[in-house]
Amino acid sequence: MTAHSVHLPVLELNLEDYEYEMSDYEGARARWCPGCGDHSILTAVQRLLAAEQLAPENTVFVSGIGCSSRFPHYLKTYGFHGIHGRALPIATGIRLHRPDLTVFVVMGDGDCTSIGAGHWVHALRYNLDLVVMLLDNGIYGLTKQQTSPTTPQGFRSNTQPRGSWLPALNPLQVALGVTNTSFVAQTAEWVPAHLYATLRAARQHRGLSFVRILQRCPVYSSAVYLEAVQKPSNINMLVHDDGVVVHELDKIYTNQVAHDPHDLDAARRIAGATDRVNLGVLFRDGSKPRYEETRRVPPRTQAERVALIDAELDRYAI
Amino acid sequence: MHTETEARPTGEAGAAGAARRKLLSVAEHTIEIVSDAGEGAQKCGQIFGAVSAKMGNGVWTVEIIPAEIQPPPRVPEGASGYRIRIGSQPVTNWGDATTLAVAFNEQVLLARHRLDALAPDAVLLVENKWATDEDPDIRAAWESAMSELSGREYRIVPVPMEEQCLTLVDNPRKGKNMFALGMLACIYDRDMDRVREQIAYAFRKKSEEIYRSNVALLELGYAWAGEHLDFRIEVEPAPSSGALVVMNGNEALGLGAIASGMELCAMYPITPATSVSHYLSEVFERFGGIVHQAEDEIAAVGVAIGASYAGKVAFTITSGPGLALKTEFLGLAVMTEMPLVVVNVQRGGPSTGLPTKVEQSDLLAALFGQTGDAPHVIIAPATIEECFHVMVTARRIAEAFRTVVIVLSDANLATGVTPFARPKPEVRWQAEPLDLAPVPDGQKAYQWDPRTGLSPRVIPGQPGGMYTVTGLSHDEGSKVAYSSGVHQHSSAMRSRKLAVLQSLLSPPPVYGESKGDLLVVGWGSTKGAIEEAVDRARADGLQVSSTHLRFLSPLEPGLKKIFKRFRKVMTVEINYSDEPGEPFITDENRRRGQLSLLLRSATLVDVDCWTRVPGEPLRPGSIVEAIRSQLHHLHHSPRGGNQS
Numbered sequence: 001m002t003a004h005s006v007h008l009p010v011l012e013l014n015l016e017d018y019e020y021e022m023s024d025y026e027g028a029r030a031r032w033c034p035g036c037g038d039h040s041i042l043t044a045v046q047r048l049l050a051a052e053q054l055a056p057e058n059t060v061f062v063s064g065i066g067c068s069s070r071f072p073h074y075l076k077t078y079g080f081h082g083i084h085g086r087a088l089p090i091a092t093g094i095r096l097h098r099p100d101l102t103v104f105v106v107m108g109d110g111d112c113t114s115i116g117a118g119h120w121v122h123a124l125r126y127n128l129d130l131v132v133m134l135l136d137n138g139i140y141g142l143t144k145q146q147t148s149p150t151t152p153q154g155f156r157s158n159t160q161p162r163g164s165w166l167p168a169l170n171p172l173q174v175a176l177g178v179t180n181t182s183f184v185a186q187t188a189e190w191v192p193a194h195l196y197a198t199l200r201a202a203r204q205h206r207g208l209s210f211v212r213i214l215q216r217c218p219v220y221s222s223a224v225y226l227e228a229v230q231k232p233s234n235i236n237m238l239v240h241d242d243g244v245v246v247h248e249l250d251k252i253y254t255n256q257v258a259h260d261p262h263d264l265d266a267a268r269r270i271a272g273a274t275d276r277v278n279l280g281v282l283f284r285d286g287s288k289p290r291y292e293e294t295r296r297v298p299p300r301t302q303a304e305r306v307a308l309i310d311a312e313l314d315r316y317a318i
Numbered sequence: 319m320h321t322e323t324e325a326r327p328t329g330e331a332g333a334a335g336a337a338r339r340k341l342l343s344v345a346e347h348t349i350e351i352v353s354d355a356g357e358g359a360q361k362c363g364q365i366f367g368a369v370s371a372k373m374g375n376g377v378w379t380v381e382i383i384p385a386e387i388q389p390p391p392r393v394p395e396g397a398s399g400y401r402i403r404i405g406s407q408p409v410t411n412w413g414d415a416t417t418l419a420v421a422f423n424e425q426v427l428l429a430r431h432r433l434d435a436l437a438p439d440a441v442l443l444v445e446n447k448w449a450t451d452e453d454p455d456i457r458a459a460w461e462s463a464m465s466e467l468s469g470r471e472y473r474i475v476p477v478p479m480e481e482q483c484l485t486l487v488d489n490p491r492k493g494k495n496m497f498a499l500g501m502l503a504c505i506y507d508r509d510m511d512r513v514r515e516q517i518a519y520a521f522r523k524k525s526e527e528i529y530r531s532n533v534a535l536l537e538l539g540y541a542w543a544g545e546h547l548d549f550r551i552e553v554e555p556a557p558s559s560g561a562l563v564v565m566n567g568n569e570a571l572g573l574g575a576i577a578s579g580m581e582l583c584a585m586y587p588i589t590p591a592t593s594v595s596h597y598l599s600e601v602f603e604r605f606g607g608i609v610h611q612a613e614d615e616i617a618a619v620g621v622a623i624g625a626s627y628a629g630k631v632a633f634t635i636t637s638g639p640g641l642a643l644k645t646e647f648l649g650l651a652v653m654t655e656m657p658l659v660v661v662n663v664q665r666g667g668p669s670t671g672l673p674t675k676v677e678q679s680d681l682l683a684a685l686f687g688q689t690g691d692a693p694h695v696i697i698a699p700a701t702i703e704e705c706f707h708v709m710v711t712a713r714r715i716a717e718a719f720r721t722v723v724i725v726l727s728d729a730n731l732a733t734g735v736t737p738f739a740r741p742k743p744e745v746r747w748q749a750e751p752l753d754l755a756p757v758p759d760g761q762k763a764y765q766w767d768p769r770t771g772l773s774p775r776v777i778p779g780q781p782g783g784m785y786t787v788t789g790l791s792h793d794e795g796s797k798v799a800y801s802s803g804v805h806q807h808s809s810a811m812r813s814r815k816l817a818v819l820q821s822l823l824s825p826p827p828v829y830g831e832s833k834g835d836l837l838v839v840g841w842g843s844t845k846g847a848i849e850e851a852v853d854r855a856r857a858d859g860l861q862v863s864s865t866h867l868r869f870l871s872p873l874e875p876g877l878k879k880i881f882k883r884f885r886k887v888m889t890v891e892i893n894y895s896d897e898p899g900e901p902f903i904t905d906e907n908r909r910r911g912q913l914s915l916l917l918r919s920a921t922l923v924d925v926d927c928w929t930r931v932p933g934e935p936l937r938p939g940s941i942v943e944a945i946r947s948q949l950h951h952l953h954h955s956p957r958g959g960n961q962s
Contacts, residue, residue, distance in 0.1 A: 027786070028797070057781045062624075072786040073798070078778040079786030080627060082620075083650050089617040093624020093632065094778070096610060097582060101628065101778055119620075122613035300606035302579065302745040308605055309577050309743040316563035318372040318737055 020053055022046045030074045037189035037215035038068055041135060044189075044196045045104070046075070052203055059102045062091040064116060066108035067142045068135035068215070085116025088123040088132070095128045095292050102203075105132040109150040110140050113171055117149075124178040126291035127207045131199070134171060134212045135189075139221035152224060172271035172282060175210045176264065182207035182288040184267065185244070185281040188214040190229050191253075194237075194279055197244045201281055207290050214277070228277045238270065238280025253279075343552040345406050346376075347506075348413050348437075351498055352399035352430055353422035354391045355384050358495030362420075363400020364735070365499055365516045369508050370402065371564040371737045372516075374555025376409035377402060378846070379735040380935065382430075383674040392448075392459070394429030401435075404506075406554040409736065410701070410846025414939040416440055418505070418551070420498045422479070423448055424463040431467055433934075439471050441549075443501065445494075446476030475547070477501070482542055486534050496532045500539020506551055510540065561740040567705040567731030567843075571661060572597040574709030575633060577741065579748025580659070581607040582632035584621035586614055589673045590729040591637045591663035615643035619660065623647060626657050627787070629752045629777035631713050633659035638667045638680050641724075645687050648722055652692040652812065654787040655764060655773070657716035659709070664728040664842075666933055675933035676729040678842050679893040681912040684724045685871050693813045694722035696871040700845035703738035704868070705731055710747045717749065719815045720775055726870070728892070730843040730935045757782035763796035764811070771814030816872040823869055825876030830856060830863030833883035836949055838864040839925070840890050841913050844936055848890055851941035862945050870916070878921040886952050888926040889914040890941055895929040 025046045032038045049059065059077040063069035065084035072079025078101075082090050091105045112120050112134045123132070139157065140146040146159040149169035156163050175184045183205045187198035195213065202209030214225050228234045232252045238259040239245050250256070259266060259280065267283040300308070349366065353359035360381060367379040382399040389396030403413045415437035421427035421444045430436055448460045467474065483490035483497050496517070503513050514533055521529050565573070572594045575583065583602065585595045599609045612618035618634045625632035636644065641662045651658045664680045666672025684696050695715055699708040705727055712723040757776055763785035765773045773794075776783040791799040791808060799805055828837070829849050840848045845866045852864045863884070867874055881887045891911040896903045910918070911927030918925050928944040930936065 055781075056784050058779055060628075060778050061786075073788070075786075076784050078784055080624075080654075081786055081788035081790070083646055083789055086616065086620045086647065089612065089620025090624035090627070092610075092612075092617070093582070093584065093621035093626070094628040095624075096608070096621065097625040097630050097632070098628040098778065118613055119617055122617070295608050295610070297603040297606055297608060302748045302751075305576070305579065305605055305748060306743045306745055309573065312573065312576075312601065313563055313740055313743075316565045316569070317740060318368075318562050318564050 020050050020056070022050045025049045025056060025076050027075045027079075028073050031070065032067060033219055035216075035218035036067070037137065037217070038071070038135060040189040040192055041133070041195065041213055041215065042071065042074055044192055044199055047196055048199045048203060049077070051200065054102050058100065059104070060094055061104045061106060062087045062094065063106040064108070064111035065142070066111050066140070067217075068106055068108040069111060071106040085111050085114070086119065087111065088116065088119040091130055092123065092126060092128060095130060096295065099129070099292050099296075103130050105130055107132070107134055108141075109134065109136045109138060109148045109171075113149045113169055113174070121174070121178055124175055124181045124208060124210060127180050127182050127288050128291050129206055129208070131202045131209050132211065133199075134210070135215045136171065136212055137215045137217040137221050138168070138224040139217055141217050141220050145220040151221070155221070155224065170271065171212050173268065176268050176271050176283055180288050181210070181283065182285050183209040183281070184271075184283045185209070186212045186214070187279050188225070188228070188235075188277070190216065190225075191249065191279065193246045193248055194244065197246050198279075198281070201244050205284055206286055207288055234276055236276045236278045238278055238282065240281070242284065243281035340549045341552060342549060343554075345553070346404060346409065346413070347418060347551055347553050348401060348403040348416045349418050349502060349506075350382065350399055350401040350416045350430070350435070351420045351495070351502075352382060352397050352426040353495070354396050354426065355387070355389055355398040357398070357422050357491060359399040359422065359498075361520060362495035362499045362502075363402055365513065365520055366502050366508070367400070367402040367735055368516050368564060369503075369512045370404045370506070371562075372512055373509055374558065375553055376405040376407050376556045377564070377736055378409040378412055379403070380412045380730070381733040383733075392423050392425045392456070394425050394432065397426035397429040399426070404553050405556065407556050408559075411850060411938060412730075412734070412847075412935050414937045419443065420501065421445065422494060422498075424460050428463045428466060431470070436470075436472065439473070442467075442472050442474045443477050444474060445479045447478065447480045449476065477542075482538060483535060486538060487531060493531065493535045496535035497539035497542070500536040500541070501543040501547070503536070504540045504543035505547060505549070506553065559739070562737040563740045564735060564737040565702070566593075566733055566735045567699070567702045567727055568594040568663065568733070569597050570702050570705035571635070571709060571725075571727060574706040576602065576605045576607065577706070577743045577747050578710040578713040580633055580709070580713055581630055582610060582622065582625045583607070584610045584612050584618040584625070584632060584634050585636065586612050586618045586640060588615070588637045588640045590665055590732045591635045591640070591661065593732065594635050594661070594663070615640040616647060619644040619647040619658075623651050623656050623658055626651075627654075627777070629779070631657045631659065631717050631749060633661060633709075633713075635661040635663070637663050637665050638683070639670065641680060641683060641687065645689075648694070649688040649690060649692050650789040651722045652688065652694050653789045653791075655720035655812065656722070656787075657713075657720055657775070658722045659712045659716050659725065660722065661725045661727060663732045664726060666931065672933050674729065676843065676892060676935055677931055677933075678726075678728060678844070678891050679912070679931070680726060681841070681870060681893070682915070684726060685916075691809055691813065693816050694724065694871065695719070695816070695819065695869075696724045696726060697868055698726040698842040698870055699731065700842060700866050700868060701738070702731055702734060702736050706741055708868075713749065715819065717775070719819060720773065721815060726842060728843050734843075752777065752779070754779040756780060762794040763787065764792075764794045764808075766794055766811040769814075770818045771811035772818065820869075820872035820875055823872070823874050825880060826865045826867055826874045828863050828865050828880060831861070832863070832880075834861035834863050835885045835952060836860070836862040836945060837881060837884035837887045838862065838890050838941070838945065839867065839887060839913065839917065840864065841867045841870060844890060844892065847936045847938045848941055850938040851945060854938065854942050855945045860945060860949055862949070867913070870913070873916065873920050877917065878923060881921055881923045881925070886926065886948060887917070887923055888928055888944075888948050889917065890936065890944065891927060891929040892931060892936060893929050894931050895927050
């Protein structure tokens, strides 16, 4: 690997020739339950970081609260483990001030689609250059099995013991309904090769890449994705040169559906389909305006600012 | 009341006419213009205030704001306008009562009368067209208003404003304010060139034709007053005191934020804070900064925290209800030791409360609003000038102490306008450029100095750091605390920083004698009114002094020592407290003013309070009364002072 240089507003770091390996991104030992889908996602992310050779010091993972939001602790990058539902505003602030940093956001379904739903909708519209992962296990795990917006209707929990009253919220439809959304994909943690390829596509997209990752909770919602896990025939693989193509999975996942991710109407149809689980890039449009670029202003030196303030005070002088 | 059936011409212009005019020379005068919303009274008042400041008078202005954007016409609650207190000395507050008012209808005048805003002998120039309106209800309303006003010794001067304006323009609703400005310019002998200049500035975004029409109406008003009014008022300019600027407190906060080197204001619209972001939205980008209007109050503070985390201290600006929404994030910022500046331009509360009116009711919410133990800094600017400088101080403290700083301004400072010494911005006021040097080997995320709790800040981009900050209780390595003792120690480290900051502060100066019968303690925007009240009380021989706190957390040092030199200590605040002697109220259950609660707990001195929530700034005259009453009690109660 060649020298990796990072351009920063005030100084340039020329890191010595060094090739990052997956182990360079390992933080504290993950404390998720055995069999939790989050382990698989953590591995895919470490693989992605190494593949992209992202300098750990220039990479930030922001999370909210929930099982999945422990994510940053288990990585050796900068991390901000925030508060429930509010990862996206923090990530927005980071990107607005430091476009030189690569920022990932990790949220659970309660985080993203319930308490933080307002931020989610607006973040999609801002379209900052972020990889936003929704680790969707259809249940509140950390607080021990309460219904979340994505819990399937009829699924029993401690807060809805006679089964969830409402049809589950479909995060893909929401994301695809928001003005200025630029990237929406769905993948599953039990298909690691697809997970990795999807995250890589998300990382390479410029703009907010929203990736819903279907994630099993072996303790509280093991039944939620059982059919899709056990029967690959229940899964459609969306394939396209601008999407995700993982040939090593061709033999297992034989339902291959050609889908052009630039076709928003088709993406919305696929998002709403209920017969099978669709994995792949539903939508991408790299031409959507990115907020940090829209709002970019020329930086000022301290001395320039002093002179400008003095001139501004003239307006108020008497 | 003297109602002149028709303002009398003072005769032909020139020496003869001038000789019959009465020239009243006074040290100060308080003028207000009131109208229905949208009739331009505020613009008229702003121009008059700016010209008076430029002519060297001390000036303090206050907006009179109805709660609705478009209240119905001719109703007392729709009164909209501007009050300008001018003096031959610097003016530090809005004073007691208006001595000359211009009203566009009698109903808004009535509103001011009912609020006791008009001095007993005030001169009231009122549009007289309503007296002869074709609608009998309006004529009746006029008669009834005049009868209500006749209970005072007002001098009411009916003025045919609309009739006069119609000689120049088709729609007198637009332009009557310039006629009124012309009258005021004549009465107070304002420099007409400066007035025209100020009109040009105020209407700089409008056409040349609008400027010309406004100036024509101005001159008409000037000429009419010259011919028909038999008095003039002279307020000598204040002694020159170096270069001055004139602005309101929200503009000062915005400019101060720029001068502090902050580059991001994340906000959500809320009265009365929003005008800071209006101002910044206009100019900030030239200075390399942006205003981010977030999707809600919570996101606004979250964005500011993210930006601060990324290395450049950011700020968010809000008012009471917004501060409530930000609470959880403030706890996170405290826990992660994230530098952050939060401006709360206080309004009346609780809940939606009094959105446009001043109150100092958020002190305890700002201090104790977060769950758990969340030590942080609170500073309250006392003047409009301090609104500028507080932002520089707040950012520096936030950064040096890795802490949250809440700046408590209020609606009085936000919309008040007064001249102050022109700041001389310095490079050292600004944040340092980002330093992304590698973190020294072995340095922890929170390398707490065990004595001070201070620790070097690390930001993303610094090799060797790569910490994950968390709102969970954590040790100095930012590792989640699972063992006992960690939370005790980390809590102590976060708390210690406030004691260290306090050790760097000086005791507050005492205004007046350093000992005496009564010490009045204030905070925030009441400083001018309190000190004026102290001056008046001392002139009457009362042994009263005052002191004013800027730091509310940590409190400024030495308070107990200062308090002990007075027989009685009393806070004066614009927040609610139970009145002694009211049903069920006892010394034990009495709910006290917010600062007095803090001072009692910090000093164990029996600090009393006099607080009011009138939805307007405190009047110095009311404070004098409170001082008198407190001293009367002190001298006549068997137990007297409580300091023994």
